[in-house]
Amino acid sequence: MASLRLRQAIAACALPAAVVAGSVAPVHAQQPAIEEIVVTGSYIRRTTADSPSPLTVISRADIEQVGAIEISDIVNRMTFNSGSTNTTSAFSGGDNSEGQTNINLRNLGLGSTLVLLNGRRFTPSATDSGGNAYVNTAVLVPSIALERVEVVKDGASALYGSDAVAGVVNFITRQGFEGMEIAFDYRTDQETRKQDDYLFSGIWGVTSDRGNITVSAEYLERKPLQIDDRFDDFGGTGVSTLANPGTFLPAAVPGSASAGAVIPAYLVGGGGLGDLDCELAASQHRQSFRSPLTGDLAPLAANVIESGGCIYDFSPFFALVGGETRFLTHVSGEFDLSDSIQIYGETSFADQRFTRENSMFPLVRFPFIPADNPGLQNDLARRNANLAGTPFEDILTTPGNVAGTTFFGRALGFTPSDTGTDVRPVDTDTRQFSSTWRATLGMRGDLGFADGWVFDTALTRSERDNTNRGTDTIQQHLDLAVRGLGGANCNGATGTPGAGNAGNISAGQECYYYNPFFTGILAQDGSPQSDPMLANPVSLYNWMIGEFRTQTKNEQLVWDFVTTGEVMQMANGLPLSAAFGLQWRKDRLSVEVDDTSAAGGFSFIFGGTNYSAKENTYAGFVELAIPVNERLEFQVAGRYERFDEIGEDSFDPKITGMWAATDDLTLRASTGTSFRTGSLVQTSGFSTQLINIADPFSGAGTAFRPEIAQGNPDLAPESAFVWNLGLSWAPSDGPLQGLSVDLDYYSYDYDDLISRPGAASLIQQDIASRCPQGLNTDPDAGPLCGVQPDLTIAFDPAGGPGLPDQIIRDENGNYLRAEPLFINAQELKTSGLDISSRYRWTTDNFGMFTAGVDASWTREYKITDANGVTTDGVGKRNIGTSIGRSLPEWKANFSLGWQRDRHSVFGLVRYVDSYKDDQQVTRNAEGEALCVGSCLRAVNFGLDLLDDKVSSWTTVDLQYSYEMPAIGFQAEGSRISIGGTNIFNNTPPKLNFDGGFDPFTHDARGAIWYVRYTMQL
Template sequence: MAKNRFVASTALTGLLGLGLIAIAPVGAAHAQQTPDQGDRDTTLEVEEIVVTGSYIQRRSDVSQASPITSIGIADLNNIGAADIADLTQTLTINTGSQNNPDAFTQNFSTGTSNINLRGLGVSSTLVLLNGRRQVVSGAATDNGVNFVDTASLVPLIAIERLEILKDGAATLYGADAVAGVANFLTRDGFEGLEVRGEFQTIADTGSSSDARIEVLGGVQMDRGYAIAAVSYLDRTPLTMQEKRLSPLFGPDLSSIGDPGTYLPLGQIPLDVSLADVYTQFAGIPTAEGTPLEAIRAGLSAAGELPAFADPACGSTPNSQAPGAVPALGLPAGVVGICQFDFGEFYNLVPEESRLQGFAKAGYDITDNLSFFAEFGFARNRAERGNTPTFPILTAQLIGGETGPTGLPAHPSNPFGVDLISLFRPIGTGEAVNSTHDSDTYRFSGGFDWRINDTWRLNTSVTAATNEFRVSVQDTLRNEMAFALAGLGGENCDPLTGTPGEGPCFFFDPFGPGQASPLNTEEVLDYVIDRNRLDFDSDLLVVDAVIAGDLGDRLALPGGPIGVAVGGQYRGERYGLDADTNSNNGNFLFASGAGTAVPDFRGERDTYAVFGEVRLPATDWMEVNASVRYEDIQGVGDSVDPKVGVLIMPHDDLSLRGTFSTSFRAPSIFQQETGGFVALAQLRDPLVGNTAFLAEFTTGNPDLNPEDSRQFNVGATYQPGAVPGLSLSLDYWNFDFDDKITKENAQALLDEAERQAAQVGNPTPLLNPDRFVRPALQFGLPLLSQVNTQFVNAPSIETAGLDFSASYQFDTAIGTFRPSFEGTLITKYDITDPTLGVIDGKGNRNFTNVGNPTPPLRFNLGLNWTQGAHAFNVYGRYIDGFDDDQASPTAEPGPDGRVPENGVVSDIFTVDLQYTLQVNQLFDLDESLVFSAGAINVAGTEPPFVNTNGGYESRVHDPRGRVVYVRLTASF
C-alpha cells in the first residue's frame, strides 16, 4: 500500500481516537495529493504526527508495535473502488462482512455495508471517522448485531486514507475495538475543486449499473481551512429473474404456494398416536422400533391422509405440480403438495440511491487555541424485490359443505369438505418491493489548546443519529380469517354480517389468487398491508485528552517519555417504533406465527478514563503501555491493559509484539429488545423439509460483556541494499470468552433432533417454548417459528498469519511495482452455546454462531506507470470451504454444475485498470484523469452453494464481470 504523508499544517488533523483533532497553525498551506495524480508529489514532509493506536506524537517514519495497514487515496483509485464496500471486499483480513445484502440472510440491512475483521463479528471492529466514533445503524443484522454502516459514512472523494489497526485497541478506544480499528481520514488539506464522475455496469448477465457523481471543494486561509464534499449514487437492480445463481425449483422452493395445498380436516386421524407418527417421520427409531409399514397400516385403519394440491397447481410459471414427496410431517406416497419457486422475485443487487455530504472547517482563534467543526449526512434509499405476498405460516381453516368447523361453505371450495389450507394469497405477477430508508446526521466540534511546546489539550463533542425505516408487504392475520369465512370488509360486522353478502366478502384462496374474480382490489387491500418498523439510534460522545512528554530531565536513552491521559463520556439511545399490526402480532409472515413485536426504547451512559505511556528505552527499542477503565451503565465495569514492544536491531529490520485484553458490551438492542423477527432457511428434522421460516429473538438483560485476550508478533524487513523492497509478516491470536451472539436456530433444531434420538421420542422437537407449530392441534406439525434469544457463547479462538511483499523498481519502459498480500487462518475454534466445540476453520458455519471462514485469501498485484500512462492488474483468491448446510444430495446450478456435496469451491478473479493523465498527454493546465477498468474481467461466477440465492453472500460477489469508466477533473 502507498505510504501517505501529511503536510505540516495538517499533521494534527489526523489525530485519531476520542476526538483528538487539531487545527492548522497560522499561515500553513494545506497542500494535498489529488486522486489519480500519479507521481506528482504535492505534499510536504512532517516532523511528528499522531497515528492510529496511540495519542502520543511520534515521527511519521517511525515504526510501531501495533500492526497497521494504511490504504491511501491512490490505492483506492487503483483498485477501482467506487465506494467503501468495494474496498472492504478486497481486504484479506476481512471475512463475513455483509456488503452484498440479500433477502435471505439480511432481512433488514439492505442498502448497508460493514467491516468484519478476523470474522469476529461486524460489531467487533470499531469504525472511526477522523478518529471519532460513529453512530451504529438502526438496522441490525439477522443475528441482531448493530454496526456502523460504512455506506452512510462519507463521500469516497473526501477520504485521504484508511488506517486499519489489526490488533485489539479497547484500551484507547473503548468497547467495540476488540478485533481492531478502521479509521477513515478525510482530505482536510485539499485546496481547489475536484469533480469525479463514474459509471459502472455488469457486462455479462444482467443489467445492473451504477452512476455516481462526486464533488469536493476546499479553501485554505491564513488562519484556517474549509472543505466540503457531496456525492450522489443511482444504482439499478440486478434481479434473480435476470441472473439466477440457484437452480429452478432448487433451494428457493417453498412448500406453501399459490396455488396452495389443502388437507381435509375431517380425515385427520387424531386418534392415531402422534408420538408414533412424528417419531417415524423424523427418522428416529421408537423405543419399540415401530416400522414404517405398521404406522402406515395404522393410518389406513384410521382413514388415509390425503392432501389435495389445488387443481390449478402447475398452471403458473412458479408452481410445480405435486409429487409423491414427504412434506409437512406426512410420509411420501400419502401427500402431494403444490410447491412454489420464489427465487426469481428477489434481487442479487438492490435498487439504491444515496445522497451524502460532508463538510469540515478549522480556525486558529489564537496562536495557541484552535477550533474545528465537521458535519455529515447521508440519505440512502434501497428497494429489494419480494414475492407478491409471503406464505402464510399458520394453517388457515376453510369451510365446506360438510365438516366439524361450522364455518360457512366457501363458494370456491372444490372439495366440499372443511379444509386446513396452506397457501400464499398471491404468487403470480410482479415482485413487490420492501423499502429500506436510512437517514444519518452527524456533527462534531472541538478545541485544541497548545499549552506549551510539548503539551496540548484536546476536547471534542460528537453527536450523531440514524433513523432506519423498513417496510414490507404482508398478509393480515385477523382480516384473512374473517375473509376466508366470508366476513371480510371494513364495513362488515363479523357478529351480525351474512357471509358473502352486502358489505361482507370472501377471499378466494383457490387457484392463482390474483386471477379469482372474488379477489378484487378492495378485497386485497383489506387482507394485505405493509409491515413498518422504525428504528432510531443516537450517540453523544464527549472527549478530553491531554498529551505531551516529560521533558529532558526524565528522558530515557531513546528520548523523552511520552504520556497521554484522557476521559470520555458516551450516551447511547436506541429504540423501535413498530406499526399497530406488528405490535399486535397481526401479520402472518413478517411477525412469524402471529407474534407481537413490541415497541421499545433503551438508553445507557458510559464513563471511561485511560492513560498511555511511551518509553523509548534506547534508540532501537521502544515500549508502549496503556490501560483503560470503563464503566457501562447496566453492564458493569472493566479494566483493560495493553503493552507493546518495538525492537529495531538494524535499520533494515523492525520486530514488534503486542498483548492486550479487550471487551465489548452487549448492545442496547441485545439487552432490551422485546423481540424482533428475522427470516431464515431452516431444516426441520421433525417434518423433513427445509423452508424459509421466522426466527423470533428476545433480548437478554443478563448478558455479560464479552472479553478477549489477543497478541500479535511480527516483523518488517526493508533492506537498504534493495531499495523499494518491503516484506512483512505477522502472527495474530484472538481468544474470546462470553462471546455475545444470537442462538442459531438451526443449531437448536439439530440439538433437539439429537436429544429426540437419545430419549426415543420426538418430545424435544415439540417443545412449544422453542418451536412454534400452530396447526399441531389439527395433527399438522408444520413449523412456522423458532424462538431464540441473545446469549453468551463460551468461546471463540482464532489465529493466523498476515503476510505482504512489495517491490518497486524503475526500468527503461517505466516503473513497476509487484505486490502480494494475504491472510492464512490457522485456527477458528468455536464453542457454540448449543452444539459445543466446533472446528470452524474452512467452514461456512451456517449452523453455528461463527462466520464463514475460508482458510486462505490473497491478492496479487502489478502496477506499471510510464509518463501519462498507468496500468494495474490484480488477482484475488478466496479459498474453498465446507458447507455445513449442505443437503444430502447436491442440486445442479443454472449452468449445469453439480458441486461436490458439502463443499464451496475456491475462486480466483482478475481485475484490470488503465489510467491516462490527459493533462500530461496534452499539456493542459488543469488535472484531467481518465480511468477504465474491469472487476472480475473473466466473469467468474461465485461458487454455487445449495442455499437460498445460490451463493454465500458474506464471502462472494454475485455480479460477475463489472466494467467501469471514471473521469476526474481537478481545478
C-alpha cells in the same frame, strides 16, 4: 489495495501503493526535523508513523486504482476481512437486506471492529442477525472525501474502549483541500446490462493563513438486478413448501373415526394434496412446480388423484443488487484562534433510500378453509370427476363428508414481471428510508501551564433515523375472508358470506370469499378467472394484506479529552512520553412498530414491541511511550471503562514493543486484552430474522418463519486476550532495494461471546426432549413420536415438554416460531498470518513497475459452543454457529502496476480459497434425509447433495488511466479511467442455499465495466 509504509509526516500518508503497511523504522538523529503526527493505534505524537501494532494504511491512490466508488469496494479487497455483508442478500437472516455495508476483521463479528471517522466514533446504527450493532459504512462519508484508511489489526480497547476487539478502522478525510474536483462514474454489469451505477461527486476547499474549509458531496443511483434477470445462474434456489398454488389437507372423510380426521389415502410422503393447477401455474411462469420428492399422483382404489405437493420458487422475486439512491455530504473546517489554540469542526449528512422486491410472506398460522368456501367446493368437484364410475363416485362432494381443509401456502404467488398487476395487486417490496447526520465541534492546542503538552477535546453527536416497511397478510382479515366475510365494506358481524361474489351488494354486505386455490386467479384455460364466485377481487387482496413499519432511532453523544506530551527526560537522554484521556458517551435506541405488528396481527411477521434503551459510559486511559534506546521502545497503555445501566466495567491493558534490529529490519510485538459489551438490542430489545427452515417433528416443510431473539440485561461483556508478532524488512540498498516485506502472526482468545441460539439447534433440542427415543413412525420400533404418515402428530408419553419458552408450537404441536434468548455462550480461538510485500522498480525506457502480494492465512478458528463442543471453522461455511461466517483458509491479492508519463495500468488478481459447506441435513430415526428444502434446491440447481465443497474463486480486475493535460477550465491532474472488475466474468461457486451463492464471500454480479472521469478545476 495495498499497504503503506509511512516514513514522513502527513504527506507520506498519500503515497501510492508501493510501500508496506505496518513497517517500522528507527528514528535517526541526523534525519531532518519533520512535523509530529498521530497515527491510529496511539495518541502519542511521533516524528514517524511507525507503529508497534500491525497497521495497514490504504491511501487515496490505492482507492482510485482499484476502481472503488464506495467504502464496501475497499473493504471487499481486504484479505484480513471475512464475513462482511456488503452485497444485497435477503436470505442471510436479515443481514444487509436493506443496503447496509460493514467491516468484519478476522471474522470475529460485525460488532467487534471499531469504526472511526477522523479518529472519533460514529453511532452503530445497524444490527446483524445476531443483534450485534455496527457502523453502516455506506453512509459514513463521500468516497471523494477520503484521504486514507488506517487499519489497526489487533485488539485496541486499551485506548479506544468497547468494540475494538478485532481492531480499529479509521477513515480519515481530506483536510485543507484547495480548489475544486468533480467526478462522474458509470458502471454496468456485463451479463444483463441492467445493473447500472451512476455516481456524481465533488469536493471544494479554500484555505487561508488562519484556517480552511472543505466541502464534499456525492449522489449515487443504483439500478437493481433481480435473480430473475440471472435465472439460469441463480434461479430455482428459493424453495418453499408454502406456495400459491399451494397444498391442502382435507378433513372429515368417509371411513374416518371422527370428524376432522385426515384422508391418508390422498397423501404421498406427507405432502398433502397439491393444487390441481400447479402445472397450469408452471406453464404461466417458472415459480411453481410439483414436488419431485412426493410424486405427482397418489392411488385411491385403482384410480388417481393429483396429490404431490405444489412447491414454490420465490427466488426470482429477490435481488442480487437492490435498487438504491444515496446522497452524502461532508463539511470540515479549522480556524486558528491564536498561535496556540485552534477550533475545528465537521458535519456530515446522508440520505439513503433502498428498495428490493420481496415475495409475499407465507401463512404460518395455516388457515382452515370451511366446506362452504366456493374455491374448495370447486376443487372437490374437479377431484371427484376423477372417481367417476367407481364405488367412490361423489365421495368428495357429498355434504358432510368433507368439513374443510387446512391451507399450506401464501396469499399470493407469481411475480409482477410474469403476470402483471391484475394478479398481484399489492406492493410487496421491502423499502428502507434512512437519514444520518453527525457533527463534531472541538478545540486543540498547547496547554499553557505545561511546556510541550498539547490537548484535544471535542463533542461529537451522531444520529440515524430509519424506517423499514413491508407487507404481510393480516391474520384476522384472512380468517374472515375464507369464511366469505372479507372486504373493507363488509360487516363481519351482520354481513352475508359471499354476498359480494354473488353481486348482492348493499351497505355492510360487500362481503367476499377468499379463494386460496389457483382458480382464484386463472381459469383452467389459463385466462383470468371470470367466475365471480371464484375470482379474488383486487380490493379483497388490498384489504387482506397490510403494511408493517418499524421506525428505529439511534443516537450517540461523545465527549473526548486527550492530552499528550513529554513527562521527563530519561537517564538515556530520550523522552518519556505520555497521553491521558477521558471520555463520556451516551447511546440511545428507540424502536416503534405499527399497531398491527404490536398486536401480533400479521400471519408471518410475528409481533413487535415499542421499546427504548440507553447506556451511559465513562472511561479514562493512560498511554506511555518508553524508549530504552534509539532502536528499542515499549508502549504501555490501559483503559478503564464503566457502564451505568448494565452495571459492568472493564480494565484493559496493552503492552507493545518495537525494535529496529537493523536499518532495514524492524521487529514488533503486542499483547493485551480487549472487550465488547452487548448492544442495546442484545441487552434491552429484540431482534427478528426470517429463517428458511423445516421442522421434522411436525413435518412442517421448508419455509421462512420468524426467529425473535429477546434481549438479556444480564449479559456479561465479551473479552479477548490478543497478541501479535511481526516484522518489516525493506532493504535500503543493493539489488533488493525497492522490496518491502511485512509479516504479522496474530492470536485471539475470545471468551463469553454473545450469541442467539439458532432455530435449527433449538428445534433439535426440542425434539430430543419430546422424543427421547427419536422420531418414530413404526409402532413396532418403539413409542410413536412426531409427524405420522397420516400427518397427525404423536407425542411420546415418556417424552419431555420440549423448549416451550423458545420453540413456540400451537396446541397440536405445529411449529410457529423460535424465541431464543441472547446468551454468553461461545468461545473462539483464532490465529493466522498476514503477508504483505511490494517490489518497485524503474526502467529507463518503459516506465515504473510495482508488483505486490497481500495474503491472509487462517491457521485456526476454533469455536466452542454452549454445550462444550469445539469445531474448527477454518475452511468452512460455519453455518451452524451464530458467530463465525464463511472462512476460507487463504485469501490473497496479486497486483501489478505500470506507469509511464501520463499513462498507467493496474491489474489485480483476487483469490478466495475453497471451503466446505457444513450445512447439516436433518435425518429421522431410520437415517432417512428430511431435507425438503435442500433436496429440492439440489434438484433444481443441479447440485450433488453429497458434495459439500465450495470451489475456490479467482477474479481479475483491470484499470487503465490517462492523466490529461490542462485544457481550458480543466486543470492539470484531470484524468479518465476505464476498467473492469471480474473481467473474465467468473460466476461464483454454486451453494445449496437460498439464492445459490455465498453473499458473505462472493459477488454474484459477474463482470462489471466502468468509466470514470475526474476533473480538476
